[in-house]
Amino acid sequence: MAEKTYLQAISDALRQEMRRDQRVFVIGEDVGVYGGAFKVTLGFQEEFGPWRVIDSPLSETAIVAGCTGAAIVGMRPVAEMQFADFVSCAWDHLTTVAAKQRYRAGTPVPIVVRLPSGGGFSGGPFHSQNPESSFAHIAGLKCVCPATPEDAKGLLIAAIEDPNPVLFFEHKHLYRRIKGEVPDERYTVPIGKARTHRAGEDVTVVTWGAMVYTADEAAKQLEADDVSVEIVDLRSVMPWDKGAVLESVRKTSKVLVLHEDTRTGGFGAEIAATIAEEAFEDLDAPIKRIAAPDTPVPFSPPLEKAFIPQVDDVAAGLRELAQNYMNCLDLALPSPRTQDA
Amino acid sequence: MAVREAEPITSLREVKEAGLDREDLLDIYRHMLVTRGIEERGHILYKQGKIPGSFYTGRGNEASAVGVATAMGPDDWGTPLHRDMGVHVTRGVEPWRIFAQYMGRVDGPTKGKDGNVHMADSNLGLIAMVSHLPAMLPVAVGCALAFRIRNERRVAVAWFGEGAAARGDTHEGMNLAGVRRLPVVFVCDNNQWAYSTPTYLGYGIEHLADRAAAYGFEGVVVDGTDVLAVYREAKRAIEKAREGGGPTLIESLTLRMEGHAVHDDAFYVPRELFEEWARKDPIERYRTWLRENADMSDEEEDELTGGVKKLLNDAIRRAEESPLPDPDTLAHGVYATPEELDTPHHK
Ligand SMILES: Cc1ncc(C[n+]2csc(CCOP(=O)(O)OP(=O)(O)O)c2C)c(N)n1
Ligand SMILES: [Mg+2]
Numbered sequence: 260m261a262e263k264t265y266l267q268a269i270s271d272a273l274r275q276e277m278r279r280d281q282r283v284f285v286i287g288e289d290v291g292v293y294g295g296a297f298k299v300t301l302g303f304q305e306e307f308g309p310w311r312v313i314d315s316p317l318s319e320t321a322i323v324a325g326c327t328g329a330a331i332v333g334m335r336p337v338a339e340m341q342f343a344d345f346v347s348c349a350w351d352h353l354t355t356v357a358a359k360q361r362y363r364a365g366t367p368v369p370i371v372v373r374l375p376s377g378g379g380f381s382g383g384p385f386h387s388q389n390p391e392s393s394f395a396h397i398a399g400l401k402c403v404c405p406a407t408p409e410d411a412k413g414l415l416i417a418a419i420e421d422p423n424p425v426l427f428f429e430h431k432h433l434y435r436r437i438k439g440e441v442p443d444e445r446y447t448v449p450i451g452k453a454r455t456h457r458a459g460e461d462v463t464v465v466t467w468g469a470m471v472y473t474a475d476e477a478a479k480q481l482e483a484d485d486v487s488v489e490i491v492d493l494r495s496v497m498p499w500d501k502g503a504v505l506e507s508v509r510k511t512s513k514v515l516v517l518h519e520d521t522r523t524g525g526f527g528a529e530i531a532a533t534i535a536e537e538a539f540e541d542l543d544a545p546i547k548r549i550a551a552p553d554t555p556v557p558f559s560p561p562l563e564k565a566f567i568p569q570v571d572d573v574a575a576g577l578r579e580l581a582q583n584y585m586n587c588l589d590l591a592l593p594s595p596r597t598q599d600a
Numbered sequence: 601m602a603v604r605e606a607e608p609i610t611s612l613r614e615v616k617e618a619g620l621d622r623e624d625l626l627d628i629y630r631h632m633l634v635t636r637g638i639e640e641r642g643h644i645l646y647k648q649g650k651i652p653g654s655f656y657t658g659r660g661n662e663a664s665a666v667g668v669a670t671a672m673g674p675d676d677w678g679t680p681l682h683r684d685m686g687v688h689v690t691r692g693v694e695p696w697r698i699f700a701q702y703m704g705r706v707d708g709p710t711k712g713k714d715g716n717v718h719m720a721d722s723n724l725g726l727i728a729m730v731s732h733l734p735a736m737l738p739v740a741v742g743c744a745l746a747f748r749i750r751n752e753r754r755v756a757v758a759w760f761g762e763g764a765a766a767r768g769d770t771h772e773g774m775n776l777a778g779v780r781r782l783p784v785v786f787v788c789d790n791n792q793w794a795y796s797t798p799t800y801l802g803y804g805i806e807h808l809a810d811r812a813a814a815y816g817f818e819g820v821v822v823d824g825t826d827v828l829a830v831y832r833e834a835k836r837a838i839e840k841a842r843e844g845g846g847p848t849l850i851e852s853l854t855l856r857m858e859g860h861a862v863h864d865d866a867f868y869v870p871r872e873l874f875e876e877w878a879r880k881d882p883i884e885r886y887r888t889w890l891r892e893n894a895d896m897s898d899e900e901e902d903e904l905t906g907g908v909k910k911l912l913n914d915a916i917r918r919a920e921e922s923p924l925p926d927p928d929t930l931a932h933g934v935y936a937t938p939e940e941l942d943t944p945h946h947k
Contacts, residue, residue: 284749310749316779321738321772328742328756331727332677333945334749336742351769355732356739363714364728367936367946398934422936 266434268408287339319348343376357424358399383558389520395497406471413448453500459489466517477573522550544584606822658683660857663882667830678757679736699919712925733764738773744784763794778815781846791856812849824852
């Protein structure tokens with residue numbers, strides 16, 4: 260066990276897997292001598308050589324398609340998109356080829372695509388996006404969004420082991436900011452199991468990635484108001500842990516769904532719809548969503564700040580839920596559910 | 601720029617030099633007959649309403665597909681497309697499974713999950729094509745990349761049409777292959793039409809094979825109706841790739857002898873062009889060659905064609921006995937399970 264940054268945890272996980280399994284190789288732009296735009300693979304080429312740490316031409320299509328072909332003949336490729344945004348150039352190969360090959364042809368495609376995603380650095384419209392919901396909509400893909408160093412390592416190893424194409428959204432704003440204890444040994448974190456980031460009684464926040472920390476800050480503010488907030492970190496949006504979300508909602512009866520991606524058609528909509536379908540009678544307030552507005556990610560700091568959900572926005576949302584809506588229990592009224600019983 | 605134009609094979613001696621014995625020659629003929637037979641029978645089944653969806657054939661491309669597939673080694677991999685039934689046949693798919701595939705039955709290679717030529721048996725070293733063209737080309741490059749990483753003496757073959765050559769996948773795949781000198785052979789089925797689009801609206805150079813030079817490897821144009829010439833060029837390219845000599849782009853010239861698919865009567869193709877290429881029919885051409893150069897006798901020929909006919913009759917009967925998929929299996933297999941990676945090529 261040692262304290263590591265989120266970035267180190269990813270790097271260590273990848274190095275461990277490459278040492279353990281000859282089939283694992285890395286391909287991407289500038290991943291070799293340079294170690295990748297964010298230095299996740301720094302030093303890898305010295306250790307594993309140029310044929311396992313492959314500097315590709317600027318060719319996202321060839322990177323992802325190449326991984327698919329290599330995976331079908333027995334490799335375990337890990338591709339790096341220089342920024343998550345560039346995955347649009349490989350859209351076809353993820354959604355048309357990799358995602359559907361198992362279903363239609365019975366051929367599994369065990370690939371991992373690493374996607375440095377998210378904003379907060381004036382990266383502008385093309386270096387800041389969180390495209391996970393676009394891919395979560397594609398049957399056959401898995402979308403993983405770790406928030407902690409420990410999860411980043413365990414989920415990356417799980418992703419490499421997984422027999423399916425896995426998109427691994429690693430949030431750039433967590434890379435060096437977030438540190439945590441990470442076990443030295445190899446371990447996996449199951450894909451599709453949520454984590455309670457913070458236990459609470461009054462309101463649930465369902466979120467993932469960097470927004471886990473935004474929610475956590477907001478929850479701390481709410482402590483002063485005597486409101487206890489539970490934060491469910493989904494860890495992956497496809498598959499997503501419906502059971503854990505419903506369980507928390509049943510406990511708190513109020514829920515705020517939070518994500519950094521834009522609002523309309525964002526994955527939060529799916530979560531909200533599911534809660535409405537399956538836990539409507541447990542709710543004491545409308546489901547609240549906080550997400551980025553439906554715009555491209557803007558460049559200039561005040562615009563970007565207005566775009567990305569901020570701690571104060573989340574705190575305000577939580578207050579509204581906690582204060583404007585009474586719990587059935589507080590009113591000493593039977594909830595519709597207990598009436599049923 | 602002028603690429604090399606392949607020479608025809610004229611004598612049995614040249615055939616022997618290229619590594620084929622008489623039995624191989626007859627196998628090639630049988631594979632071409634089975635290929636055409638499957639597609640002709642499929643066409644009839646389609647008209648009888650037994651095949652849902654659409655129906656494509658590779659009439660005119662039998663020599664090219666069979667010639668290249670014959671040159672592949674047993675451990676090589678390939679990504680054949682919708683004109684390349686001959687590749688599936690040559691690598692040993694059982695015809696009844698193809699009819700089952702056409703008819704959406706559970707015994708088709710995709711178990712009814714996908715239709716027509718969107719299929720392959722990975723146990724035969726083939727990867728099922730997707731519709732999006734030429735998406736499989738850079739996938740084949742990825743197979744070659746794996747072979748190179750593992751230092752295996754294996755080769756990948758990527759097929760693509762001259763129309764699809766316009767898309768970026770072609771460029772990215774060929775560029776990566778050229779940069780890394782990967783063991784891959786690109787086979788362009790240039791059948792002169794991309795749906796209704798003629799070549800002069802698809803590309804602006806004389807030969808698509810000219811492009812090979814831009815990626816740092818060799819290009820060659822071959823008459824795609826001459827199965828032995830195709831075989832020899834494919835063999836050269838595949839063995840060169842196997843020895844570490846990098847990719848080759850083979851442009852195989854044919855004419856798509858039917859419409860794009862059954863619904864298309866190809867009114868836009870000049871009749872004279874069809875007549876001209878009908879005289880070069882690859883099967884008839886090879887049959888003549890076999891009779892003149894390999895002493896194929898009437899009896900041998902009858903036995904061969906009779907055998908093919910029986911094979912196809914039995915195949916259709918067996919395919920028709922295959923059940924349609926149970927709607928309850930709709931959601932099966934969207935995601936793979938870990939055990940599925942226990943196949944020999946995934947280990
Ligand atoms: C990306 C893409 N766009 C459009 C189509 C529809 N389409 C199917 S085949 C075809 C023509 C392909 O021509 P070519 O590559 O020359 O292959 P051919 O059918 O002639 O063998 C078109 C446009 C497709 N399959 N994929
Ligand atoms: Mg064509």
